Amino acid sequence: MEDKKPLITIHVSGGMVQDVYTSLETDVEVEILDFDDYGELSDEEREDLSNSLERVAKDHRHIY
Numbered sequence: 001m002e003d004k005k006p007l008i009t010i011h012v013s014g015g016m017v018q019d020v021y022t023s024l025e026t027d028v029e030v031e032i033l034d035f036d037d038y039g040e041l042s043d044e045e046r047e048d049l050s051n052s053l054e055r056v057a058k059d060h061r062h063i064y
Helices: 043-059
Strands: 008-013 016-022
Touching: none
Parallel strands: none
Antiparallel strands: 008 016
16 A cells, blocks of 8 residues: 655635645644735834745755
């Protein structure tokens, strides 16, 4: 029997996340870093987003 990789599926419609599904039996945290803010984020909020993305890119495995 072939082992299947765990799957996380993110349904996006109209530029917004509608649903997130997973085949995992354990809870997982899904973090959406949305840089399409139409100028609504402050410089500090945008810097926080950028720092989060840098941390994730460095510490996590890139899968897509």
